[in-house]
Structures are given as structure tokens and as C-alpha cells.
Amino acid sequence: MIQRIYINNFKCFENFEIKMEELSSILMIGRNGSGKTSFLQAIELFQKIGRGINRVGELIGVQDFSYGRTETPMRFECDFLIDKKLYKYTIVFELPKKFDEPRIKEEGLQLDDRVIYSRNAAQILLSKNSESNATQFSLDWHLIALPVIHQQSSHDPISVLKTWLSRMIILAPIAKLMDGNSTGTTLEPNRDGTNFGEWFTGLLGQYPAAYATMMSHLKGIMSDITDFTIEPIGKNAKSLNVRFSVDEKNYFSTEFAQLSDGEKCFFLCALVLAANKHYGPLFCFWDEPDNYLAISEVGFFVSALRRSFQNGGQVFITSHNSEAIQKFSDHNTFVFERSSHLEPTRVKMLSEFQISGSLVNALILGDECQQV
Amino acid sequence: MSVNKYRPHILVLPEDEATRQMANGFYQNIPDQRYTQILPVAGGCDHVVDCFKSDYMSSMTAYEYRHFVLVIDFDKRPNRLQHIKDQIDPNVLARVFILGASLEAEDLRRSVGANLETIGQLLAQDCQNQTRNIWGNALFETLQDEIERAKKILRPLIFS
Numbered sequence: 001m002i003q004r005i006y007i008n009n010f011k012c013f014e015n016f017e018i019k020m021e022e023l024s025s026i027l028m029i030g031r032n033g034s035g036k037t038s039f040l041q042a043i044e045l046f047q048k049i050g051r052g053i054n055r056v057g058e059l060i061g062v063q064d065f066s067y068g069r070t071e072t073p074m075r076f077e078c079d080f081l082i083d084k085k086l087y088k089y090t091i092v093f094e095l096p097k098k099f100d101e102p103r104i105k106e107e108g109l110q111l112d113d114r115v116i117y118s119r120n121a122a123q124i125l126l127s128k129n130s131e132s133n134a135t136q137f138s139l140d141w142h143l144i145a146l147p148v149i150h151q152q153s154s155h156d157p158i159s160v161l162k163t164w165l166s167r168m169i170i171l172a173p174i175a176k177l178m179d180g181n182s183t184g185t186t187l188e189p190n191r192d193g194t195n196f197g198e199w200f201t202g203l204l205g206q207y208p209a210a211y212a213t214m215m216s217h218l219k220g221i222m223s224d225i226t227d228f229t230i231e232p233i234g235k236n237a238k239s240l241n242v243r244f245s246v247d248e249k250n251y252f253s254t255e256f257a258q259l260s261d262g263e264k265c266f267f268l269c270a271l272v273l274a275a276n277k278h279y280g281p282l283f284c285f286w287d288e289p290d291n292y293l294a295i296s297e298v299g300f301f302v303s304a305l306r307r308s309f310q311n312g313g314q315v316f317i318t319s320h321n322s323e324a325i326q327k328f329s330d331h332n333t334f335v336f337e338r339s340s341h342l343e344p345t346r347v348k349m350l351s352e353f354q355i356s357g358s359l360v361n362a363l364i365l366g367d368e369c370q371q372v
Numbered sequence: 373m374s375v376n377k378y379r380p381h382i383l384v385l386p387e388d389e390a391t392r393q394m395a396n397g398f399y400q401n402i403p404d405q406r407y408t409q410i411l412p413v414a415g416g417c418d419h420v421v422d423c424f425k426s427d428y429m430s431s432m433t434a435y436e437y438r439h440f441v442l443v444i445d446f447d448k449r450p451n452r453l454q455h456i457k458d459q460i461d462p463n464v465l466a467r468v469f470i471l472g473a474s475l476e477a478e479d480l481r482r483s484v485g486a487n488l489e490t491i492g493q494l495l496a497q498d499c500q501n502q503t504r505n506i507w508g509n510a511l512f513e514t515l516q517d518e519i520e521r522a523k524k525i526l527r528p529l530i531f532s
Contacts, residue, residue: 328396330393
């Protein structure tokens, strides 16, 4: 799980720090433009590094420096708790004058305060460990070291962190684009959910028991669902179909693409729950999971996510929906604030506010900031 | 997903944000969430009763499997329990439960030394394990009869 993040000079974040400690589920609220989605993008940067993107220009651009302030380095620090070990990863970008593409100024990884590697510009120093002596080498300033350092084994700290980062689930789904078709398999879902079919077949291919987990959740929401099938639709291409019961003996089948947007999100949620159970514990950041859902569904949906991650893993949720907000409490709700577009994002826990009466009413009135 | 109105279910109406957070903690730790639903906060003890009477009491007659838990602070007023019961239709009263601390939820937080959600979680664990670690707290003492009634009727619905 993520225990702490520090961000400086990225989008609306200046000297920004958020400490989650050991919270398994977190709600982020705040007005439009307060920085919640930018925070998602910051976390997504770590996911992309874990998934092997190592060219700096593919991760950040000039426009990502706060207010175009390219003379100041852009810094990210993140503390991850994985298997009870604390991984501290730091990466700092800079954009010198006359350069078109940002480059690495500093990078490093520590495990329980032991340096695994450190980097200053192009120079990388891999610390001595049980299997090899300390090594020093150079790397192109525009390439991130974490994805390219050779791992000794799957237990190597670099390998453990990369696998964990690559499996981070970051979702802001566009239901219309989720068609359930697949041409391969993956355990690395896209943010917009467009590779839902690949993730679905990848999960069931590697963890068949995930089927029961998914069906258990889906049957609770759609009592007439019978099962789902994966049909070939061409060379190397498959389509997901869902079957619903008509009576005891008959059912009708429909393509996943024909489901409503909300129903597609039920499936996506079922996939998240199954993934966390069968190859987790995972980290999940779902930007506005209540999008597309009927108000009667929101509470159960959010609670199911919270419950799944309660005993392992971590889920972050952003929301403007009162039903979703009321499924969280003061100690696990963070309020993002930003006074204007010229000022940086600040974050506070809801417990730091003195709100008299209903939280939802205070949010509707925009009174939460005044009541500190 | 709303609760199935045609099977036994429980609706929880919290008085305020503090009692809502306790209810949340309880709800997160019950075996099957599909039979319980937490409603938006009423905004004060008097509002709980008014809200129940205006918005929900008639539905208690319409749906025979509906049970209601009003979560309130007793604010050192033990007669508040009877005062509330006196305002509820006697025909549905057996399915309405009034629970809460004898002072305020905040006092419970200080007494137990945990956040409100965790207290709710511990209350659910007490119910599941049939223990009284938190339900036995002095702040619940004056309410033991109501707690016993809830254990007898609601516990099987939630935990079996």
C-alpha cells in the first residue's frame, strides 16, 4: 500500500505531501479543479514506470511543470509498504534551458532505509547486496533506471516494486469504449477500461477461481445473471457474452458491449474485487466510481470496494456523490482545496474540519472550507 | 443496489455524522451487506424521529419485513427512549430499534480510544462473536434492554 506521497512542481502540486499511513480505503473529495485528477495522474506516473515506460518524454512534458516553472526540478517521492517492507522510491526531473525534453536529475530506491540504488544525473550506483558487489554505470539522462535495471530474481527488491507498480489498478473508465472484445490477455488494465476484455480473459486464464468471486458479486446486483461466455469472433479475437435467465430452463445471451454503461461498471468492479482477491493485495485508484450508477447502487458499490480492500490492498476513490461520500468517515476522507488557479493544492483530512450538521449539506453549500 | 423489500432487511437512520460513521464501521463488517442499508443522516435527535415518522413509518406497514434502527445520542436523557417510542405507531414498534450511547458518540470515542468507524467494527465483531467488549461499555448500560431486544431479532438477520 501507499503510505506517503510527496510531490513538488507537478501541475497544481507544490511541496505537497499526503500521508495515508495504513488506511486501506481512502476517499478524496474537493471542488472541481482542486487537484484530485492531477493526483491520479501523479500516481499513474509510478504505474507507467512499473509497466516499463522508461522514456521521460513519454511520462511528463513541459506543460506538467507547475505554472511553466521549468527552472525548478519536479520531484516525486513515494513510500510503498509491500509485504511489510518499506520501499522508498524517489524520482526528480529537470528541464534545463534550451532542452526540449525533461531529463532525470535524481532517482533512487531504498528498502527499509537500505539503499538499493541511487542516481545522480546519468550516474547510477547499485549498492552491494548478497548476490553482487556494488556497481556503477551510466544511463541516458532521458531514461528512467527502474524499468531497465537487470533484476537478479523475482525476489529482488527492484523486481518486487516493479511488479507491484505494474499491477496498480487506476481507473477512470469510459463505459462506451468498453466492448468486452479481446485480442490477447493482460493483468494490466488501462485507465479508461478499454482493455477490459483482455483483463477479463487474462484474470480468468491465470486464476480460474476468480470466476466464482466475480459471479458472487454480480449475482448480488443482477439476480438474473446466469454466466458469461468468451466466444471466438475471428483469428485471435474473442468477444465476451453475458447470459441472463428467462426461466428455469431458458436464458438469453447478449454481447457485453450491449450492456448499459452502469452494468459494465458492475463487471469492472467485479473484476477489481476478483483481482485483489486472487493476485493481490493490489492498489486501486478509481476516479468517481459512482459515474454511470443509479443512486440506489452507489452505496453498495463503494462499500463492496472498501470491504474487498479491508483485509489487504488499498483503494483510493474520488467522488462528488453524496451516497459515496457517506460511505466513508472523518479519518479516511481527504479534502483537496485550491483557492485559485494560481495557487497550489492543499490537502487536509476531514477530521481537521469542524462541520456542524450534515457533511453533504456543507459540501452542497461549499461551506467545508469556511468551517476549519 | 437497494435492499430487497420482500425479504427481511434493516434500514439504519443515523442522527448525525458521528453516529453515521459508527454505523458505517458496523456495516463494513457484516457478512452480507445486501440486507442492510444506511440512510442519509437526519441531522439531530428530534429530526430522527420526525424524519422516521414523515418518510418511513408508513413504509413499515407496507413492507412487513422492514426493520428500522434509529441511531441516536441519548445525551444523558434515559427517558428519551420511551419518549421516542411513544411517537411510533404501536403496530410497527416491534420492528423499530433505538440504539446509541447514553451520552454522545464522541464520548464513546474517548472511552474506547478508537475512531468511530473502528467502534462500529468492534460492535459488529461483538455481535458476530456474541461478546460484550464494546456493547458492555458503561455508555450503553442504560440501554441494555433495547440492546437485548435487537440481539434477539436483528442479530439472526445480519449474522446468520
